[in-house]
Amino acid sequence: MSMRTSEALAGEANGIDLTGRTVLGVVRSMVSQPARVALRSFAEGDTTILLVTVASVDLQVLTGRDGRTARSLRALVNAIGSRPGRRMELEVQGETEARS
Template structure:
């Protein structure tokens, strides 16, 4: 079953909303969907000085964002993977 464009765009919007609320430069947040092997890959890019805010101490913030993404994807009947680009 191919993912619908509206459900994957909702996942992109969710990650963008979360990332913009965490960083100092919300205008430099870029979230896009990239094709993955088995399921969509959501790529998150932020300003270099904000990367620590998105990853968090010991990666806890990044894991929390991934947990929210997975919960939203599951609700839509999808799976998704978050890549934080540096």
């Protein structure tokens, strides 16, 4: 197991912050209720998951036809957020799913 320096951890946090701000900006520009967009991040092994929650009426907009919009957002997150030895993924859910 390798130890991570505070510089490495700070760089990782900055990557999450940059990716998170980018995702929030893009998602909020797409939905009808931008004030209800929420973003959380958590780690699972070597992967950081960004969980975007939107109003249930906006879920279809974010998913897109045949999931194309969601796939494009995931590609964006992967491109700007992943680092060597560290992956970043995006999950999308509607508010009603978040409460259950």
